[in-house]
Amino acid sequence: MPKQLKQIYKIIREKGLKLTPARKIMLEIFVNSDYKLLNASQIYDLIKKQSKKTNFSTVYRNLEIFTENEVVEKITYNEETRYKLREQGPQYHLMICTLCHKTKPLPFCPFGELETYIKNDTDFLPIKHHVEIYGYCKKCRQQQED
Amino acid sequence: MPKQLKQIYKIIREKGLKLTPARKIMLEIFVNSDYKLLNASQIYDLIKKQSKKTNFSTVYRNLEIFTENEVVEKITYNEETRYKLREQGPQYHLMICTLCHKTKPLPFCPFGELETYIKNDTDFLPIKHHVEIYGYCKKCRQQQED
DNA sequence: CTGGCTGCAAAGACTTTGCAAGGCT
DNA sequence: AGCCTTGCAAAGTCTTTGCAGCCAG
Numbered sequence: 001m002p003k004q005l006k007q008i009y010k011i012i013r014e015k016g017l018k019l020t021p022a023r024k025i026m027l028e029i030f031v032n033s034d035y036k037l038l039n040a041s042q043i044y045d046l047i048k049k050q051s052k053k054t055n056f057s058t059v060y061r062n063l064e065i066f067t068e069n070e071v072v073e074k075i076t077y078n079e080e081t082r083y084k085l086r087e088q089g090p091q092y093h094l095m096i097c098t099l100c101h102k103t104k105p106l107p108f109c110p111f112g113e114l115e116t117y118i119k120n121d122t123d124f125l126p127i128k129h130h131v132e133i134y135g136y137c138k139k140c141r142q143q144q145e146d
Numbered sequence: 147m148p149k150q151l152k153q154i155y156k157i158i159r160e161k162g163l164k165l166t167p168a169r170k171i172m173l174e175i176f177v178n179s180d181y182k183l184l185n186a187s188q189i190y191d192l193i194k195k196q197s198k199k200t201n202f203s204t205v206y207r208n209l210e211i212f213t214e215n216e217v218v219e220k221i222t223y224n225e226e227t228r229y230k231l232r233e234q235g236p237q238y239h240l241m242i243c244t245l246c247h248k249t250k251p252l253p254f255c256p257f258g259e260l261e262t263y264i265k266n267d268t269d270f271l272p273i274k275h276h277v278e279i280y281g282y283c284k285k286c287r288q289q290q291e292d
Numbered sequence: 293c294t295g296g297c298t299g300c301a302a303a304g305a306c307t308t309t310g311c312a313a314g315g316c317t
Numbered sequence: 318a319g320c321c322t323t324g325c326a327a328a329g330t331c332t333t334t335g336c337a338g339c340c341a342g
Contacts, residue, residue: 013342016296018297020340041331054299055298056331057332058299108263110259114254122250123283124279124281125282126280130277131276131277132275133274133276134274135272135273136271138270164315164316165316165317187306200324201324201325202306203323203324203326207323
């Protein structure tokens with residue numbers, strides 16, 4: 001079992017949540033999806049392959065629980081909500097390919113200067129910030145050329 | 147009539163779209179809303195005050211048309227879609243108060259360094275980026291203290 | 293055992309669509 | 318006049334909820 005999965009199991013248990021079969025399958029799907037963003041329906045389809053009678057409402061309920069417990073991250077763009085495993089560390093930023101929905105974290109945060117400005121020169125109290133860079137990854141560009 | 151409104155009328159006409167009463171009221175609402183983000187239902191309610199029989203579908207259709215024509219900007223956060231007049235200029239970034247939904251553009255873009263990095267050191271082709279800083283404006287913080 | 297989870301079915305929120313009538317330009 | 322728009326009603330999509338039975342710890 002991947003170390004990553006073990007860590008997540010621990011989080012789940014520590015919160016007093018139960019590790020049901022549906023949850024195990026969902027977590028496995030996320031761990032195997034390589035930080036590709038999946039929508040609820042894709043996740044549902046993948047679950048169905050292993051567990052025929054799992055219901056859509058279970059998927060939604062668990063996605064919400066995973067999101068609340070910071071195991072999973074929910075991102076909405078292009079009129080669609082997608083999910084992926086949450087990266088460790090505090091605030092990080094993503095490059096998102098809008099064709100294959102794979103993501104890659106940026107290695108640094110461009111916000112130093114900006115936060116200083118906001119704190120010193122405005123009345124605004126920043127709580128959190130989103131940086132998402134949308135574009136195409138190399139693989140998808142190559143496929144488009146065909 | 148505000149100069150801003152005149153410019154928008156011009157855009158609408160140049161695209162071959164018609165300036166119907168419903169559209170005029172909607173645009174007026176946006177111009178008067180001072181870059182506060184409004185959801186479809188709030189816009190609908192405001193229209194109703196001036197034009198009793200305007201339909202929700204008209205509101206949605208026009209919001210889409212305004213968005214397509216870059217008159218209005220559509221932003222989704224906290225599970226809700228909101229609209230506001232689109233700022234001029236190419237790419238700019240917003241501070242958004244999640245209590246009153248007022249916005250303020252940031253005076254500069256923190257992306258110079260970052261874009262250089264992406265272009266030189268990754269295979270990713272950035273198309274657009276979103277920067278949104280969520281927090282509380284001064285007014286809302288003061289009101290919360292009461 | 294027992295409180296959390298699930299399947300099922302139904303409802304809910306928000307948004308979109310088809311169509312005939314109406315209204316800008 | 319001609320085509321874009323609108324009102325109306327109905328449907329669509331995605332997500333949530335209530336409830337009774339089930340199961341992981």
